Amino acid sequence: MAGTFLNKLKRGLFMTHTEFLEKVGETFQRTGPVEPAHIDQLEEALISADAGVPLSVRLADELRDEVKANRITTMEELRPAVRQRLLKLLNDADSPQQLSGDSPRVTLVVGVNGTGKTTTVAKLAKRRMEAGTSVVLAAADTFRAAAVEQLKIWADRVDAPVVHQQEGADPAAVVYDAIAAAKARNIDEVLVDTAGRLHTRANLMKELEKVKGVAAREVDGAPHEVLLVLDATTGSNGIEQAQQFGATAGVDGVVLTKLDGTAKGGVILAIAEILKLPVRWVGVGEGIDDLLPFDPVGFVDSLLDVET
Ligand code: GDP
Numbered sequence: 001m002a003g004t005f006l007n008k009l010k011r012g013l014f015m016t017h018t019e020f021l022e023k024v025g026e027t028f029q030r031t032g033p034v035e036p037a038h039i040d041q042l043e044e045a046l047i048s049a050d051a052g053v054p055l056s057v058r059l060a061d062e063l064r065d066e067v068k069a070n071r072i073t074t075m076e077e078l079r080p081a082v083r084q085r086l087l088k089l090l091n092d093a094d095s096p097q098q099l100s101g102d103s104p105r106v107t108l109v110v111g112v113n114g115t116g117k118t119t120t121v122a123k124l125a126k127r128r129m130e131a132g133t134s135v136v137l138a139a140a141d142t143f144r145a146a147a148v149e150q151l152k153i154w155a156d157r158v159d160a161p162v163v164h165q166q167e168g169a170d171p172a173a174v175v176y177d178a179i180a181a182a183k184a185r186n187i188d189e190v191l192v193d194t195a196g197r198l199h200t201r202a203n204l205m206k207e208l209e210k211v212k213g214v215a216a217r218e219v220d221g222a223p224h225e226v227l228l229v230l231d232a233t234t235g236s237n238g239i240e241q242a243q244q245f246g247a248t249a250g251v252d253g254v255v256l257t258k259l260d261g262t263a264k265g266g267v268i269l270a271i272a273e274i275l276k277l278p279v280r281w282v283g284v285g286e287g288i289d290d291l292l293p294f295d296p297v298g299f300v301d302s303l304l305d306v307e308t
Contacts, residue, residue, distance in 0.1 A: 024304060030075045038075065039063050042082065049266030049303075050235040055273040059085060083304055086269065090296040093272035095252070097280075101221030104136075104182035105189040106175075108215070109255070110208060111229030112245055113196035115238075116257035116283055118147060120229050121193045122154030123283070123291035129158065133188045138178035139164035140171035140211060141195040151193050158288060161187075171195065171207055172214040179218045190215075192223075201245070212250070227280060229255045230271070233262045239274055251275075257283030260290070268299060 027041050043060035047053055063081065066072040072081050107124070111117050118141070125135045137155050141147035145167040155162035163178040171194065178190045192215075194208060215222035228251040230238045254271055259282050268279050279294040 028079045034067050051266035052270035086300045089272050093276050094278040101224050102219050105224045106215045106222035107225045108192045108223045109227050110194050115229045115231040117229045118150050120255050121191050125160045126158045126288050135189045136182050136187045137162040138192040140174045140192050142169045143195045172210045175211050176214050226251045227255050232256050232259045253278050253280035255281040260284045
C-alpha cells in the first residue's frame, strides 16, 4: 500500500520536476561535515518546489541554528533532522477525523471552480463504494447547469445515485433532498458538490453556511467533513486563492488535485504551514481511480528521497 502510494506519488509528483529531486538528492548524498552551502541548497530546493518562502526560510534557519549549536554536525544527521521537522509540520496540521456521528454521514466538497471539485466528488464516491460504503451525490452547484450535468455523467460512470434540481435552485434544498433520499434508502453517506462561484463571495459564503445549517438540522453532527479542493498546479497562488475564497473556516481537510505532472508538490508543506490544514487526498490524474489517500510519511520520504 505504502509502496503504491510512493510510486504513484513519485511518478506523478515529480515527473516533471527532476531538478528538485536532483538538488535534494545531491544535498543528501553528500557525506561529512555540514556546510552552510548545503543548507542554502536545501532552502532553494524547497522554495522552488513551492513549499513557500516563510517555511523554507524558517526551516533553513532552524537547521543553521542546530549546526551552530553543534547539534547537527554531519550530513548523515541533516537528513533525519529535516525529515523529522517536515513530519512534525504535517502532524501538527492534522486533526482527528470525525468518523462517528449520526447517519447518513455528510461530506461537503468546496473550492474555487476549476480546481477539480466535481471530479473529486466522483472519485471519492468510487473510493467509498469500493470500501463498502453506499453513497448518494448531491449536485448543489446549482449556479452552473454544466456542473450538474457533469456530476450526472460521473455518477453514471460510478453507478451512484445523484440528487439534483433545476439550474438556479436553492443548493440547501438539494442537500435536504439528498439527505432525505439517503435516510429513506439507508444510504451511508451524502457527498455534496458545492458551487465554487456566485455573483459575490459574500453570497457564496452565505450559501455554504445555509447548506451546512440544513445538514446540521437534518443529521446530528453534520457536515461530518468539509473538504477544500486545491489545484496543485497553481502552487502558492492556490493557497492565497483559498484564503480569499474564505472557505478555510470550518474546513477539515484538503484535497490537492492535479499533482500529476506538476512541479508544485511542495505546496503540501505550505498548506500545513499557512492554512494549518491536513491534506487528506491527492488527485493524480483525470481518471476515476486517480485519487489517493495522502500518506505524510510516504510524502516526506519521497520528497527527501529516503529509501523506506
Ligand atoms: P470543478 O469546476 O472544481 O468542479 O472542477 P472539475 O471537477 O470540473 O475539474 C476541472 C478539470 O480538472 C477537469 O478537466 C478535470 O478532468 C481536471 N482534473 C481534476 N482533478 C484532476 C487531477 O487530479 N489531475 C488532472 N490532471 N486533472 C484533474
